[in-house]
Amino acid sequence: MTNNDIFKKLRVALMLRDDEIVEILKLVDFNITKSELGAFFRNEDHPKYMECGDQILRNFLNGLVLHLRGTKENPKNPGDVLAKKKTKPTIAPKKKTDFKTGQRKSYKPDISSVKYKNKGSQTKGKK
Numbered sequence: 001m002t003n004n005d006i007f008k009k010l011r012v013a014l015m016l017r018d019d020e021i022v023e024i025l026k027l028v029d030f031n032i033t034k035s036e037l038g039a040f041f042r043n044e045d046h047p048k049y050m051e052c053g054d055q056i057l058r059n060f061l062n063g064l065v066l067h068l069r070g071t072k073e074n075p076k077n078p079g080d081v082l083a084k085k086k087t088k089p090t091i092a093p094k095k096k097t098d099f100k101t102g103q104r105k106s107y108k109p110d111i112s113s114v115k116y117k118n119k120g121s122q123t124k125g126k127k
Helices: 003-013 018-026 034-040 054-069 078-084
Strands: 094-097 104-107
Touching: 003 034, 003 054, 018 034, 018 054
Parallel strands: none
Antiparallel strands: 094 104
8 A cells, every 4th residue: 555545545534625634734844735735646547646755644644643633732622621620510400291291391400419529539418
């Protein structure tokens, strides 16, 4: 399997357009035009076909990591930042059917026995 095949398969699997690939390569300071990029995706027997080198594929993969994950200073994934915050769990009101009327009514459950996992294993409410 050649670098061109790998590049094509990644492009299709990640549903990337040419302009998005150019932007991903710019993240690692590697400039390439759309026409140069299009030469990698042509058939091998096409006169304008160009072999994709190791350097181009390596830079694309490094740029893809930055594109998907972000950097340590500026994470794109807010899950990293939110994982550090300790928040109380939220309990959505459940629907309960009133058997006399057949209608569903919302009610709030008793949260006095809900256990919170902040700073050890403490219970809120009943001890």
